[in-house]
Amino acid sequence: MLRVELVVNGQDVRRDVPDNMLLSTFLREEVQLTGTHIGCDTTQCGACVVSIDGETVKSCTMLALQANRRSVTTIEGIANGSELHPMQRAFSECHGLQCGYCTPGMVIAAIDIVERSEEPLTAARVREELKGNLCRCTGYVNIVKSVLRGAELMGRPVDRV
C-alpha cells in the first residue's frame, strides 16, 4: 500500500492504495466516480479516458500511483456546475450518443482534439484523432458532427468542406 495525493475534479483526494491499482479502478472504486467506464482490458476502447493536467490518458493504462500529485478531470468534472460544457451540449444537440457507455471518454477526447487543433478542425481530422475511442452504437457519423459543433461552440474555427 502506498499513499497517493491528487486532485480529482478540483477536490483533494488522499488514499492508501495497492501499488498495482489502475487509475481507472482508483477513480471508480476509491473515489466512487463511476462516469469513467471500462469497456475492454487492452486499452483499445477509450471508455476510460480522463484528463490529467490537461493531457488525455486512458486511465486503464496508468497506475493510480502515477497520478500522484497531479490533477485529474473525469467526466463528472467537465460541466461547470449545472451548466454543461459546450462539447456536452454539442453531443446532445447532434445526437452523438446512444447507450452512453463510450460517451464520457468520447467527450473528454473530443475536448482535447479541439483544444489541440491549431488549424481549423475538419471531419477528416476528427475521424483520425478519434481512433482511440470505440463506439458500437452510433456509427460515428453523429459523433464527428458533435465534435465539429462542439468546436464551434468552444469558439474554435471549423472547416466543414
Added chain:
Amino acid sequence: MSYGRAPARIEDHKFLTGAGQYVDDIRLPRQCHAAVVLSPHAHADILSIDPEAARKMPGVIAVLTGADVVSDGLGSVPPYILPIHWGGPPAFTTLRPILISDRVRCVGDRVAVVVAETVDQARAAADSVVVEYRVLDAVTDAEAALAQDAPIVWPENEAGNRSVTLHLGDAEKTRDAFAAASHVVRRSLESPRLAPAPLEPRACLGMFNASSGQFTLYTSSQDPHGCRKTLAGVVFKVPESSIRVISPDVGGGFGLKSHMFPEDAIVLWASRRVGRPVKWVGTRSESFLTDTQGRGQKVHAEMALDAAGRILGIRVQAYHNLGGYFWATATPPLFFSLRLIPNIYKVPAVDLTTHAVFTNLPPMAVYRGAGRPEATYVIERLMDAAAAEIGMDPADIRRINAISEQDMPYTNVVGFTYDSGAFREMIDQCLDAADWNGYPERAKQSAARGLLRGRSITSYVEIAGVMNERMELRFDPSGTLTILAGTHSHGQGHQTVFTQLVSGWLGIPQENIRYIQGDTDAVLIGRGTFAARSTQLGGTALLAAKDEIVARARGMAAIMLETPAEEIDFDHGLFRVRGTNRAVPLQEVAKMFYLPAGPVVKLGLGLSGQGTSSGLPGGAPNFPNGCQVCEVEVDPETGMVKVDRIVAIDDVGKILNAALCEGQIHGGMAQGLGQALMEEMTYGEDGQLLSGSFMDYGLPRAEHMPDITSHLLEIPAKTNPLGIKGIGESGAIGTPVSVVNAVLDAVRSRGVDDIGMPVSPPKLWAALNAAASGQ
C-alpha cells in the same frame, strides 16, 4: 402531435455528465465478487475438480462447482425459443447447466466459480482451481461436423451432430424452374461468426435477502422479465414474485443481452450461499470467450433466371453453426435466414434448407438482424452475380424483379404478406441520391490515382414486431404522469420517444412525464427490446393505455363540468364542453381520482390505464425496408478497401423521431460495415479462440466509417394503428452485402468475381494476385 424531427434526448444529460448508472456502478453494502473458472478446452471430459488450493487463497469466501449446483437442486437452462414454437420440426435441443461438471463443449464453458472479497482476489483464486481434463477431438465447422467420422458433440443425439433441418418451399416446382432457366448462377457464401460486442460488457449483481426469501438481481439485460422467468421457473424453481430483476442503464445490447446467462444465476445462487451480495463483471476477454455470437452460416445457393433477367427460382442448402449447445435465442436466425431470402422480389419458386449443426464453438444466438443479414447476403450476392452473367445493370435487374406498389399487399412465396412499401420508387430515389449517373467520372478519377472503384445497389427487407407488449400509464395524486414500459431502452432513446408520444396525446409537457422501465417489481410484464419491436408494439400498447386513461377521466370530467360525457371532447390536454370554453385540464381531473371522498367513490380510486399489443404470433408483423448505394475504392497494391460513399433510404413507416431513426440506421450500418470488412470470430481447428480481444477482433473505428447519407421514406404500415415500422436493425441487414458487392464490382475487371467476408486487405490482396497470375 409532436411527431417528426425532435429535440435532443431526455436521456442524454445523465450520460453526458457521468451520472448514468450501469450495473458495475452499483455497489451494495457488504458486496463481494465472483470470478468464473472457464474451460480452456473446446471439447473435454472433466475428470476432477480440486478447489482446495483456491479455498485457501487470500480473501476467498467460497469456491463452488457443478457438484454444488446439483446438490442445491438448481435447474439447467433450456433454449429461450424452440423451432417447434415457430412451426418447425422437433429439434435436438440442449440444456445448459449453470456450471458444467461432466463434459465441456466449448472454450469458455463455465466450470467453477470463486467468491472473494475483491475482484483481484477472486480472479487470482479462480486461476488456482485445479481441473483435470481428458481432451477430446473437437469439430468447429458446421458442414464438416456432419461427416460420418466427425467428433460427436452430443452422443445421445441419434442424428449425430445435426440438431434440426428446416425446409421451406417446393422442391419440385423449383426443380422445374431451374430446368426452364436461361441462366443459373451459383455461389458458396458464408456469414462468419460475429461478436455482438456492446461497449458495456455483461455484468450482474445478485442479492438474496434471507429475511424475506427474496432475490434481487441487477443485470445488463435487454429483457428483465424474460430473465426473471428463466431464473424463477427453471433455475431456482421459485415463484416469479420471489425474484426482482432490475436492468438499470445498459451499455448496448445488439441481441447479446436478450437472454439470461449463467452468471445471472451464479451471482444469485452464490449470494444465497455466502449471505452477501455478489457481483460479477465480465472483462472484455471474458466476453469474447463466454458471450453468445451472431451469424455463423455457410450457404450453397443458386438462382435460376429467364433470358430477360427475371428470377424463376432460388435453391439453398445452408449450414448453421450452433456451437456446443442449442441454446438461448438460436431459433430466430434459423428461420429468418431462410424466410427473408425472397427479399423485395417476385420469386415464383424456392427450395430452401438449413441444417442446424452442433460444433465445439460457443453457442450461436441472435445478433442485430438475426438471420436477415444472412438472407440478404445470399440473394443480393446472387442478384449481382446474375447481373454480371447476363450483362445487365445491377439496378435494372432489381427494378424488374421488385414487387410493385400496385401489387400491395403482396403475399410472397414463403407466406409473408408485405403490407406496404414502394420498392421500385425507393431504388430510383436511392440512385438519384447517390448520383449513380456520375459514377463513370468518379471511377475515372479513382483510376487516375491507381485505385479501383466499384459500386453496388442493395435492396433489403426486415421483419419487425415479434411478441406482444404491455405499457401502463399512471397518474399519481399530485397529477404527475408516469409511463411504465414493458420495453427496455439500452441506447435507443425510448424515454424520449414514448414521452413524446404521450405528451402529444395528453397535452402534458414531456419534462413532467416520468419514465420507468427495466424493473420487474415496478412493471407488471414486458418483453424487453430486440428485433426492432419497441416503438411499434410499445407505442401501440401505449396508445391503448392512453385511450383507457381518457375514457375513465372523461367520466370524472363530466361530473366536474356538470355536463353529460357524450358532450365533452378531449383535446390538447383539456376536457371541453363541446361548443363552449368550459374546460378542465386532464391533470386536474386526475387529481380528483385521488380524493378521499366525492365522485371518486363511484368512479374508483386512482387513475391509470394499461394497454397491450399483440405481435407474432397472433398479430401481424410489418416489413421495414430500404435501399443502399455504396461506392468503394480498392487499392490493388495493398487490398485496402475504403468505403467512399454510402447512401441509404429507409422506409420506417410513420416517423416518430427522425434523429433517433437515423441514429439507429447509422449504428446498424457501422456493424454491417464491420461484418463486411473486418469482424470475424476466428478459431483454430482445435476450437481455440484466436480473436479474443479488441486487438484481434476489428470493431470499426471512426476512420473506417464514411459520412453516411441517410434518407427516410414515410410509408405508414397498415398493420398497427400508429403506422410504425421497426428500425433497429435495417442498417445491419443491407450493409454487409452492399459493401461486399461494391468491392466485387471494383475487382471484377481484374478477374476476381467471388470473395468471402470479412474482405480483409490480405484476403483481397491474395485474391487479386491469384487472379493476376491465373490461379
